[in-house]
Each structure stands twice: as C-alpha cells, then as structure tokens.
Amino acid sequence: MPGDRVTVSLDEDAKNALEGLTEQTDESRSEVIREAIAFYAANFDSARASDSDHLQTYYEMLSTGEHVLLDVDLLHAFLNQVAGPEDRDGEFLDTIDQVAGYHASEYAERFDSLEDVLDWLSLCGFLTVRRAEAGSYHVVFPSEQLRWFMVRFIRGSVVDLPFEVEIEESVSKVLFTERELDDGSGSRAE
Missing domain, CATH: 3.90.1520.10 (H-NOX domain)
Known part of the structure; x- marks a missing residue:
C-alpha cells in the first residue's frame, strides 16, 4: 500500500497496547495503526468533549456487568x-x-x-x-x-x-x- 511513512516513538504502554492489538486482530502493526487513526479521527469530537469523562465512566459501569442500560x-x-x-x-x-x-x-x-x-x-x-x-x-x-x-x-x-x-x-x-x-x-x- 503506497503512502506516507511516519515514524513514531512508543512508550511502554503504547507498545504493549499495539502488540496486544496485533495479536488480537491478526493484522499488521501498520494496519492496526491506520485503523486506530481512522477511528480516532471519526470519534475526535466525542473523545475531546467535556462529557468524555462521563463516557469513560459509563463504559466502566457497563463493562463490569454490575450496571445495565x-x-x-x-x-x-x-x-x-x-x-x-x-x-x-x-x-x-x-x-x-x-x-x-x-x-x-x-x-x-x-x-x-x-x-x-x-x-x-x-x-x-x-x-x-x-x-x-x-x-x-x-x-x-x-x-x-x-x-x-x-x-x-x-x-x-x-x-x-x-x-x-x-x-x-x-x-x-x-x-x-x-x-x-x-x-x-x-x-x-x-
């Protein structure tokens, strides 16, 4: 796939997250990063909104199975x-x-x-x-x-x-x- 190349320095958390995602998805590191950037771009406003803390809280509440919608x-x-x-x-x-x-x-x-x-x-x-x-x-x-x-x-x-x-x-x-x-x-x- 032709395109621009980007070099990124990863801290330990980002490195572990990338490794985990490549194992889970069976996709290349490049593909995981492209999908992550596309996802972030599509959800940028939500991620930056003042209610994003609420979204994280809702996610935590629901993912534990202790609460329901x-x-x-x-x-x-x-x-x-x-x-x-x-x-x-x-x-x-x-x-x-x-x-x-x-x-x-x-x-x-x-x-x-x-x-x-x-x-x-x-x-x-x-x-x-x-x-x-x-x-x-x-x-x-x-x-x-x-x-x-x-x-x-x-x-x-x-x-x-x-x-x-x-x-x-x-x-x-x-x-x-x-x-x-x-x-x-x-x-x-x-």
Whole structure:
C-alpha cells in the first residue's frame, strides 16, 4: 500500500497496547495503526468533549456487568407497579433497603460529600441536581414514582458517610442538606 511513512516513538504502554492489538486482530502493526487513526479521527469530537469523562465512566459501569442500560419508560413501568404505598410489598421494600445498605459501604469508601453522591446518581440518570447553597442541593426527579424510590434508596445509602443528610420533601423537588455529625458516630438520613 503506497503512502506516507511516519515514524513514531512508543512508550511502554503504547507498545504493549499495539502488540496486544496485533495479536488480537491478526493484522499488521501498520494496519492496526491506520485503523486506530481512522477511528480516532471519526470519534475526535466525542473523545475531546467535556462529557468524555462521563463516557469513560459509563463504559466502566457497563463493562463490569454490575450496571445495565434500561429504557426510562421500562423503569417507569416497573415503578408504576408499586406507585402507591399500599402496592409496595414488604419484600420489595426490604430488597431496596438491602441494595441501599450494600451501596452505603461502597459510598463510604468512594464519596466524601453529599454533592459527590448526588452527582453520581445524576450521572446514572436518576435525578437532576442543582446546588442551592453550601451543602444544600435541590433535587428534581423525572417522576413521583422515581422520587419515592430514590429518596428511600438515598436514605439507606448515605448512612455510613461521615455526615448527616437532612431530607426535606416539597411539592416538586427534594432539598438534601449535608450536616456535620453532632456525635461523630456515623451518618443518618432524616
């Protein structure tokens, strides 16, 4: 294939990546590099966009098998089955609390502030968050069903964080406020 020649110095990571790709694809190093350049050119805007960090996070979430993509209408269909308090089976509520408890220990290792937790849940698509004042956040949910579900989840998932979370529900939004612990014993959502 006639064309311009380019000499490139590879660091150890790039060298290992190139070797791995040539083994996986059974293609020449030149072909792998040409395909990589074409792919990068086609995806340049996405790779350079400010949301590219989000794309990497989404990739990591999905590739571990711990998270799935779920159509929002399907999520609402599930939650509509438990729309009213009388429809909420105790076993279902216990399962939500169990999942929240698991996440509480994960969040205690991962997050240092309520803002970090809410930003994470916003990234996951469950809510929209707007900072109200230092330590306070207005949170809007796409539906009433998602609101009760996520407020319950958040109450259970922040209990191991080093602060209290005060939760005030209004008509269309919820105010979450991070408060210092009085006794230093762990957090709780009120």
